[in-house]
Amino acid sequence: MPDTAIDSARLLRSPNWYRGATRWTQLTLAEDDPVKFDVDEWIDVFRRTGSNAACLSAGGYVAYYPTKVPYHYRSKWLGDSDPFGALVDGARALDMHVMARVDPHAIHDDAATAHPEWVAVDAAGNPRRHWAYPDVWVTCAYGDYNTQYMPEIVREIVRDYDVDAVFANRWQGHGICYCESCAKKFRDASGYNLPQASDPADAGWRAWVAWRRERLTTMVVDWDRAVQAIRPNASFIPNMGGASLMEFDLATIEAHCPFLVVDHQGRHGLEPMWMAGRNAKRIRATFRDRPVVLITSVGPEEPVHRWKDSVTTGPEMTSWIADGAAHGMLPWFTKFNGVIPDPRWISPVADGFDLHAKIEAALTATEPACEIAILDATTTLRLHDWQKRDAAEADEKGFGHALIEAGLAFEFVSDHAMTAAMLDRFRVLILPNARCLSDAQCALISDWVKRGGSLVVAGESALATEEGVARDECGLADVLGTRLTAAPRGPVKNTYVELSGTHPLNAGYNGAQRIIGGLRLVSVAAEAGTETPFLTVPDFPDLPMEEVYPRLAATDPAAVTRETEAGGRTVHIPWNIGATFWEVLAQDHQRLIENAVRWALNGPSMVEVTGPGVLDIAVRTAPGACLVTLVNLTNPMMWKAPIRNIYPVGAHEVSIAVPDGITAASAQLPISGKQAKVELREGRAIVTVPGIEILEAVYLTWKEPG
Template sequence: MTDETATETPWYRRTLRWGQTNFTEMDPGLIDMDMWKEYWRETRVQGLIVNAGGIVAYYPSSFDLQYRAQGLGDRDFFGEFTAAARKEGLTVLARMDVNRATKDFYDRHPDWFVVNAQGEPHTSNGRYFSCVNSAYYKEYIPQVLREIIRLYQPDGFADNSWTGVNRQIICFCDNCKQKFKKEYGHDLPLSQDWDDPVYRSWVKWSYSCRTENWDLFNKAAQEAGGPHCLWLGMVHGSPINSHSFCDLKVIGERSRIVMCDHQSRDALNGFEMNGLSGNLLHTLAGWDNVVTESMASYLRGPHMFRKASNPPKETRMWMIEGISGGISPWYHHIGAVHEDKRQFDNAPPVMQWHEANEEYLYNRLPAANIGLVWSQDNTDFYGREDVKEKIALPWSGFVKSLTRARIPYVPVNADHIARDAQGLDVLILPDLAAMTDEQCQAVREFVEAGGSLVFTGATATLDQWGETRSEFPLESITGMKHLHQIEGNSANKPFNLEVYDGHNYLRLPDDRHPVIQSFENTAILPFGGKVHIVQTGAQMESVAAYIPGFPIYPPEFSWMRESGSNIPAMLAGEHAAGGRLFYFAGDVDRCYGRLQIPDLGDLLSNAVKWAAAGTIPLKVEGPGYLDCKLYRQNERLILHLVNLSGTNQTLGYLEENLPVGPISVSIKVDDIVPGRASLKVRNINVKPEIKDSWVAFQIDSITDHELIILD
């Protein structure tokens, strides 16, 4: 990029690699500035997130209640760090954390802080949580932003705790009482009650209050710092996040750059979740906008150690997966001084590779034709108090099944179905129970235009508030009626030999549908879930039936009381417009998300393949667990293969990569005739073969990932 181009291009479009040293209070007197300057160069960062103010001030603020770092003394640490970064030509964002303050602050302004119904403040570790509807957010923080801009002219701001207290806490301060009464005409709900329309309105209102602050902070920043001075609240990359009041869709649509705080995998979601997060955030903010993510260099996992190094391959794989999904890497260290210096070896190789290949990692669009649908309303108003069971497990089941089957797909927000339908052949609705009338209409129009549909469980049986619909809104395209009855068990409890209601199965008929033809030498499959009872017409036929549970123990009692039933567990059919329909009445997606039984994962991916009817543009054959991301960049095809072999069975830590190969790849090419396939990890070229609109080539071995450029 030339200097002239860099000057014309705003920082949020040209800053592709980021770094953050999240200062501790004692860092100002201990930091080795020369070491950090060298680290910036080694990691090829173009932008830094630097602690400025809010919960702790790292500069001499004129606001006496803004708590100063213990080790600050008379120094202007933020100013010094910012000046050093500017000399290196780096973008600087001032990091804020505005969700809590000291007792002195509370004592002077008690009406600015979260209180319970008895008027008692909400505290943690000696700090008092600020209310998002108080003058703390509305007046004080904008004043702090203006001060920092006046003194230091940062490019913008980042804040990872901008949403305030989570949805488990109802604030009863006068600000919230008056605002809710004025806007909704009700008193605040006294407790969590999903059957109470007022409580559900409070949930919606709570999202809008945070969005209101997002707009307020951006207005203040841009008025003081110019049109490109952005205030950016960090977001979580998961669509099934129910902890904070951050509406990913609404915030994504407002963002000129997305700052994501999603630092590592967890017990339910593997590395593949990070590639998915990149795709999802881009579908909201746009593929021409940068999405960057804080990636932990410190030890994460079941327990957290802020000062110890994460295993290098664990950090590397999380970064690689994010990059495969379009995420810009962002190293993250807690504290400027470390005795465990191994963590400084984690990020540089990945970020150096990213710099060398950045022309292939941006300005591209997914070439997938499968859409996996999600919505925040479904998470809130169907998931309610049990988001993991109702939302996360079905979602995770499909994510892992599609990844395992090497099927490229894109996440689609339910409000964007009509917008994104043109590029899709199949929509997947994973127990998307709570849907608006408009979303249901978009699904109907997609199918009536020839699209195929895979849907599960209670999909579309509830309205957007989680209330049961009297009529099934997809009946016109499926011929189905829901009877609102369930057989079986969700198995949402510890395994117990004496309890067998989850010990149930699926019965495979002799005359087998293509989805179950691969299951040879068995007439049953393990299930472990529940089945929605439906009535069907001629349009859908049963593919497999439900076998009720029977005793597990003692072994002598473990025989099927019923060898089958007339309850369909899976149904398939075709629409008059040409699309295919597949319904999992049994919650196979949830059971696979929970149990990881390979048979259940095969059922999900087989159904998607059948629904796609040969239109999936990628075939990858060979050993290993590979995450496959296919993109188009003008007249170029880009395939990112991430080798997750050995990482999908347990959380743990990635200690060693398991190379796999040979891998045979075939990609559908309609109007592109590539002359070469360049492998950008091994730095070699292979000769592709073109036959019947498919390009084919072979990769001898993949260690952790490979980026293939076809041009």
């Protein structure tokens, strides 16, 4: 293994302190914790989990230290104690890095009475009581409370305590605030009144999205400057969701946020386990080299049914941590309430942190390397309210799951950070449903195809401008070899696509003449020089049952393929195959997505894995080295949390492409700590992994020729 493990203690209080903060404990205190929780018990948790960094509740909604800022509400149980200070001292005694957590999203009656302008207002003009605890008030995120008052609290914490950063939770607001200040500032900036609903087709809504982005970005800068004016090596670190980067000016975030924190604390509903690693790939699509932390909750994550002071199963926690770590995310666990009535979470967290520690050196020595990228459609998604964004990502999630089932590693490219050099890293780019793209973005992709890149396009991609205005023609028609003949329509029932001819795209269907179609359809015509391996069967009634038969022959293309003069390939699937697969999970759709991507690759992937079960695969390289991480997703509960037991899988053969001229290579399995036999064959190194519980990795090294 490479000798590149990070020396965390050496980086204490240095400008690069955050690079030593690789395993985090977050303790979010409850108001009565000052008289109930045991500081020494938590210092022991720091030790047991191998944490080298801590994020600790300091202030904002409730102060856990003797604050002197007016209207900064102290815990009623604080007395003469200083629980925040005691935790900071205990963590520093273990040579840990420390962040102070603040939460500005609510205030108490005294502050609301003295400063009614701090309170958010709903669309009916009413000050907003807290939705979960009506005794307090929701704050306006875009006015004086966050821009003037909270920096006073931040400065007090940074001045009085030995911390490396201030971390803010729930600081971005909760929807539109209709207070007089927001209404005037927005109108002065945009000329519009505040929108009454989230509607991407409404120019006023789009203007509010842009205005909010400007306000939040300015806030990050101001809070960061407030911190650094007192401690030059410290920072303000905003808490973010998996897609939150689209809400900020990227140059500003790059200048002020040395690392990024993703608050996707676990699965909910039918989310698969690979969603943990997806967070890493989405952040990397914008900031490839920036450290990223993934928060994991020790309790179940359900947005409707909330049990925040609870414990989920150990395998669930460890697997979530492991999948994030395998894709390069630094692990962080959070516990709500300082009292520990149920300690069953401690060992699983320690196990997950230990898995990260075993691959940390190899992760540090390598960087992500992949041939397949999915376009992260931020230009489209930023027009959706955050509550509706999950549904808008269904096409991308469907493609992602299909690739994982296929054993194909993939990364993301962000369309608002896309460059020619970034695209040139990949052989295949997938657009699951990037509806809104600017002319410049379309030109970047088209030029890349003309340089030899291969493109898979689905759904309504490139059918609208960056403002959401419908185009008369697909913005990528010049490279796809298709022409729009009718606007998108749907949802449609009882649709089918028919296999046409013999082509690698329709291989493996064992004599089937047609398969399930999509829910939203785009009508296109195929130009010369293309093939149409699937045709659309015109939809027909689904009731009465006697009427369930096709009326017309299939003639319109349902999949169009093209081989380009530059040596690349394109596939156009003009219906929402990704979202339909995500909802229905029809194996035929997974096969079509896999066939399309493998045909576009035009050869084997740089890493091919064969064996039983479902694995989430990530690939990283360095000169003379390749790291392949393998997360075992095989479980009867893989589609619904919590995983109750781990089901190990048997031997897998990992085939890795190596440079020409390599005559010898060695492989280590970091998790099991064993050496593996390597067979070199036809430009590839073949390594057998005997078995995988939650995580295993192959670290292959060789001497470069010459």
